[in-house]
Amino acid sequence: MLRHILARLxxxxxxxxxxxxxxxxxxxxxxxxxxxxxxxxxxxxxxxxALRKELGLDRSLPVQYVSWLAKAVQGDxxxxxxxxVKVLEAILARLPVTGYLALSxxxxxxxxxxxxxxxxxxxxxxxxxxxxxxxxxxxxxxxxFWLGILLIFFFSLHLGWLPISGYVSPREDLWESLRHMVxxxxxxxxxxxxxxxxxxxxSMLEVMNKEYITTARAKGLREIGVVRVHALKNALIPxxxxxxxxxxxxxGGALVVETIFAIPGLGRLIVGAIFARDFPxxxxxxxxxxxxxxxxxxxxxxxxxxxxxRIRLSR
Amino acid sequence: MSLDMDAPLxxxxxxxxxxxxxxxxxxxxxxxxxxxxRGEILGMVGESGCGKSVCAHSLLRLIKxxxxxxxxxxxxxxxxxxxxxxxxxxxxxGRHISMIFQDPTVSLNPVLTVGRQISEALILHQGFSRSxxxxxxxxxxxxxxxxxxxxxxxxxxxxxxxxxxQRVMIAMALSCQPEILLADEPTTSLxxxxxxxILELIKEMNGRLGTAVLLIxxxxxxxxxxxxxxxxxxxxxxxxxxxxKTIFKHPWHPYTLGLMGAVxxxxxxxxxxxxxxxxxxxSLIGLGEGCAFYARCDYADERCQKETPALSExxxxxxxxxxxxxxxxxxx
Amino acid sequence: MxxxxxxxxxxxxxGILAVVGLSVVFLVILIAIFGPMFxxxxxxxxxxxxxxxxxxxxxxxxxxxxxxxxxxRVVYGARNSLFIGIISVGIAMVVGxxxxxxxxxxxxxxxxxxxxxxxxxLSFPPLVLAIAISAALGQGYLxxxxxxxxxxxxxxxxxxxxxxxxxxxxxxxxxARAVGTKDYKIILRHILPNIAAPIIIQVSLGLAYAILxxxxxxxxxxxxxxxxxxxxxxxxxGYGYMQMAPSMAISPGVAIFITVLGFNFLGDGIRDVVDPExxxxxxxxxx
Numbered sequence: 001m002l003r004h005i006l007a008r009l010x011x012x013x014x015x016x017x018x019x020x021x022x023x024x025x026x027x028x029x030x031x032x033x034x035x036x037x038x039x040x041x042x043x044x045x046x047x048x049x050a051l052r053k054e055l056g057l058d059r060s061l062p063v064q065y066v067s068w069l070a071k072a073v074q075g076d077x078x079x080x081x082x083x084x085v086k087v088l089e090a091i092l093a094r095l096p097v098t099g100y101l102a103l104s105x106x107x108x109x110x111x112x113x114x115x116x117x118x119x120x121x122x123x124x125x126x127x128x129x130x131x132x133x134x135x136x137x138x139x140x141x142x143x144x145f146w147l148g149i150l151l152i153f154f155f156s157l158h159l160g161w162l163p164i165s166g167y168v169s170p171r172e173d174l175w176e177s178l179r180h181m182v183x184x185x186x187x188x189x190x191x192x193x194x195x196x197x198x199x200x201x202x203s204m205l206e207v208m209n210k211e212y213i214t215t216a217r218a219k220g221l222r223e224i225g226v227v228r229v230h231a232l233k234n235a236l237i238p239x240x241x242x243x244x245x246x247x248x249x250x251x252g253g254a255l256v257v258e259t260i261f262a263i264p265g266l267g268r269l270i271v272g273a274i275f276a277r278d279f280p281x282x283x284x285x286x287x288x289x290x291x292x293x294x295x296x297x298x299x300x301x302x303x304x305x306x307x308x309x310r311i312r313l314s315r
Numbered sequence: 316m317s318l319d320m321d322a323p324l325x326x327x328x329x330x331x332x333x334x335x336x337x338x339x340x341x342x343x344x345x346x347x348x349x350x351x352x353r354g355e356i357l358g359m360v361g362e363s364g365c366g367k368s369v370c371a372h373s374l375l376r377l378i379k380x381x382x383x384x385x386x387x388x389x390x391x392x393x394x395x396x397x398x399x400x401x402x403x404x405x406x407x408x409g410r411h412i413s414m415i416f417q418d419p420t421v422s423l424n425p426v427l428t429v430g431r432q433i434s435e436a437l438i439l440h441q442g443f444s445r446s447x448x449x450x451x452x453x454x455x456x457x458x459x460x461x462x463x464x465x466x467x468x469x470x471x472x473x474x475x476x477x478x479x480x481q482r483v484m485i486a487m488a489l490s491c492q493p494e495i496l497l498a499d500e501p502t503t504s505l506x507x508x509x510x511x512x513i514l515e516l517i518k519e520m521n522g523r524l525g526t527a528v529l530l531i532x533x534x535x536x537x538x539x540x541x542x543x544x545x546x547x548x549x550x551x552x553x554x555x556x557x558x559x560k561t562i563f564k565h566p567w568h569p570y571t572l573g574l575m576g577a578v579x580x581x582x583x584x585x586x587x588x589x590x591x592x593x594x595x596x597x598s599l600i601g602l603g604e605g606c607a608f609y610a611r612c613d614y615a616d617e618r619c620q621k622e623t624p625a626l627s628e629x630x631x632x633x634x635x636x637x638x639x640x641x642x643x644x645x646x647x
Numbered sequence: 648m649x650x651x652x653x654x655x656x657x658x659x660x661x662g663i664l665a666v667v668g669l670s671v672v673f674l675v676i677l678i679a680i681f682g683p684m685f686x687x688x689x690x691x692x693x694x695x696x697x698x699x700x701x702x703x704x705x706x707x708x709x710x711x712x713x714x715x716x717x718x719x720r721v722v723y724g725a726r727n728s729l730f731i732g733i734i735s736v737g738i739a740m741v742v743g744x745x746x747x748x749x750x751x752x753x754x755x756x757x758x759x760x761x762x763x764x765x766x767x768x769l770s771f772p773p774l775v776l777a778i779a780i781s782a783a784l785g786q787g788y789l790x791x792x793x794x795x796x797x798x799x800x801x802x803x804x805x806x807x808x809x810x811x812x813x814x815x816x817x818x819x820x821x822x823a824r825a826v827g828t829k830d831y832k833i834i835l836r837h838i839l840p841n842i843a844a845p846i847i848i849q850v851s852l853g854l855a856y857a858i859l860x861x862x863x864x865x866x867x868x869x870x871x872x873x874x875x876x877x878x879x880x881x882x883x884x885g886y887g888y889m890q891m892a893p894s895m896a897i898s899p900g901v902a903i904f905i906t907v908l909g910f911n912f913l914g915d916g917i918r919d920v921v922d923p924e925x926x927x928x929x930x931x932x933x934x
Contacts, residue, residue: 018767019770029780029784030785031785137908143882146896149886152889153893211422212421215423220407220408220410220440248770252774259866270779310425
């Protein structure tokens with residue numbers, strides 16, 4: 001298994017390389033002079049020149065890339081043009097908030113998807129299955145921002161049960177924190193739940209049709225035992241990987257959810273940076289997210305290797 | 316349950332397994348009757364798709380009954396298995412009647428250890444503790460001829476060869492010393508050399524444990540070497556049944572004749588050619604009246620097309636379902 | 648035994664999802680093309696006396712904060728969404744299929760490079776990448792289409808690469824090569840038919856996703872230039888007026904929902920028909 005891990009790590013190198021190139025290119029996609037775009041048309045020539053110097057825009061592209069990369073590897077992602085804080089610091093300050101949101105969303109999606117998906121897979125074409133599938137299809141089609149708006153409309157404005165927006169740190173006030181996190185978590189986790197329900201269902205369905213399930217029944221096991229002992233482990237291993245891979249989607253969804261609910265996380269940070277034309281910040285965040293996702297995928301892959309004995313023991 | 320030692324262990328009466336599909340009624344098992352005595356090895360031979368596998372699954376009620384419908388009687392030690400409760404049936408599965416399947420690679424759970432799967436039945440049916448079941452499991456592995464049982468016990472199916480996997484399946488099935496073992500084409504997926512080993516193992520277990528075996532196969536060679544009696548199945552019905560010796564000496568049903576003729580013989584002279592049964596097996600959906608073999612039969616007449624023959628005992632212990640059986644001695 | 652009518656009937660039943668999806672998609676396309684003819688108002692016409700009005704006989708869906716007819720804006724928005732979706736998915740398809748073919752068929756170095764490239768593209772959260780690109784290129788149709796097209800390319804690429812990899816090992820390909828058939832002929836005659844179905848499915852699902860992404864971009868303010876009607880930006884505007892004029896937010900939301908659902912149904916429906924997975928029903932019988 002160690003060799004497997006090493007092989008994976010080595011494979012990641014070209015990928016990270018490409019990622020860095022792509023991120024680097026973002027700022028250079030800007031038509032016209034990036035410095036002007038960032039500072040605005042009316043900015044003085046001095047300021048523009050100073051910015052160009054600072055960002056190294058006067059040097060040749062390859063040189064810029066290497067210097068940017070070198071600094072990035074050391075953790076220096078530059079400074080925000082607008083607020084002059086270090087990009088990495090800003091990111092790390094906001095990361096826990098987005099993490100809190102993401103975890104809540106995942107938790108919600110599992111709470112829904114697991115029971116519904118398993119039962120639907122074990123008993124296909126039953127009422128629960130049909131209902132579940134309908135909801136799942138609807139959930140996938142529903143844009144998260146619309147869901148969010150609807151939820152706010154209903155639960156906050158109409159019923160007044162939950163706050164419209166805002167964020168409260170769990171360290172300040174746990175109860176209020178949870179209250180404020182319910183709608184955002186459901187909004188973000190909604191489409192996740194839909195996707196996961198379908199995936200768990202089809203995974204279970206596939207497993208239940210396998211021959212070793214018949215063998216288990218031929219031994220006299222109760223259906224519940226068959227599902228619990230034989231089917232679940234086989235069906236859920238791929239689901240675990242799915243969850244890990246959804247991290248990327250979560251970041252995207254977080255952008256929108258944080259905007260709607262005014263949550264001070266990474267999503268709002270990057271949206272704000274985009275509007276402020278703060279491209280070093282944008283670059284930094286995108287790079288951070290991409291590397292984060294890659295790391296997460298890597299860990300998930302290791303987890304999968306560990307869970308599936310066929311991979312764990314064959315190397 | 317009665318313990319009359321002379322009464323047959325298993326008595327199947329007019330078993331029918333019909334599937335209700337949109338296209339029609341699929342008669343996989345169409346009125347099958349037979350008996351098994353304690354400790355005997357009974358063969359069931361027929362082409363692919365003739366219903367023999369469904370028959371075995373039906374005996375353990377492993378068929379999903381909304382699309383399927385089972386009727387008839389399956390008397391195991393006097394009790395009709397088609398009428399017992401689901402819970403009772405579960406107690407019989409794995410404990411009194413076990414089954415092994417064709418492809419051991421897919422019949423074993425890939426993420427559980429071999430040992431875990433072997434001891435499962437012991438823990439379930441005989442209340443063994445984990446450790447006691449593990450010990451017994453290792454003994455079983457040794458019994459079926461797997462070297463280094465302690466090591467193998469902890470391994471996974473993919474770490475074993477095909478032959479070993481089938482041995483594991485056998486160990487699993489025999490763990491609670493059932494009265495009957497249903498062996499559904501146990502050697503079809505294996506290499507030829509391994510096939511013989513597995514069959515020998517089954518024969519040995521039959522001798523040692525006294526387990527009756529229903530050996531399902533499409534291979535006449537298997538039948539010849541390892542069964543005492545045999546039933547020939549065609550289109551969901553038994554068309555001939557006799558002791559193995561008798562069937563090979565003088566098969567009477569045209570289909571059986573065809574099967575025999577289709578197998579190359581070492582002793583045959585140069586002129587003898589392989590008999591090809593013309594036509595193809597019929598679809599099991601919408602079978603009407605008349606003998607199912609009619610279209611492919613060289614001995615058929617008008618009556619065969621209109622009436623369905625019944626199984627008749629033309630000689631002691633030798634039953635044939637045919638209006639015009641070949642009653643001469645076949646050329647050997 | 649006449650099986651043909653049975654098979655056709657079964658395909659129809661299995662494909663009911665695709666049929667429903669196709670109908671919905673067709674409807675949406677019709678509305679996008681012909682809808683504007685039926686709308687008495689233009690999407691940009693402001694009627695400042697009739698701001699935030701509820702649905703009535705004149706304004707079927709009411710008016711927004713600048714007195715514009717919501718129905719008109721939804722209908723014109725359909726045009727924009729579909730247009731952007733088709734172009735961007737088209738770009739993604741052409742580029743993605745090409746690189747997928749190259750990677751899958753010629754393997755080796757090409758494969759490794761392309762596969763790494765695609766993995767890199769896939770490690771970016773789609774919406775984030777789309778926003779960043781879109782923002783860098785400036786607002787407007789072109790940047791949105793390029794952004795979404797870029798983000799989607801690896802979906803096609805990965806799919807095609809996978810199918811090509813498995814197909815090329817099949818015996819008939821080896822046979823064709825053994826006989827000396829030229830590569831491009833093999834691809835054209837043997838490989839493309841095999842990848843056609845998954846591509847069609849991916850296109851349909853991709854359109855669904857593209858519409859969602861475009862709406863997301865517009866919602867965040869990075870998409871089309873206002874006052875161009877886009878479902879996403881309509882939602883953004885409507886967010887603030889939810890209590891006063893719920894139709895402003897609900898209408899575009901429903902439009903997005905139905906359209907995306909339709910494309911999803913279509914894609915899944917085709918997959919149900921084409922993918923042998925649904926033949927599992929027979930497994931029970933095949934014992």
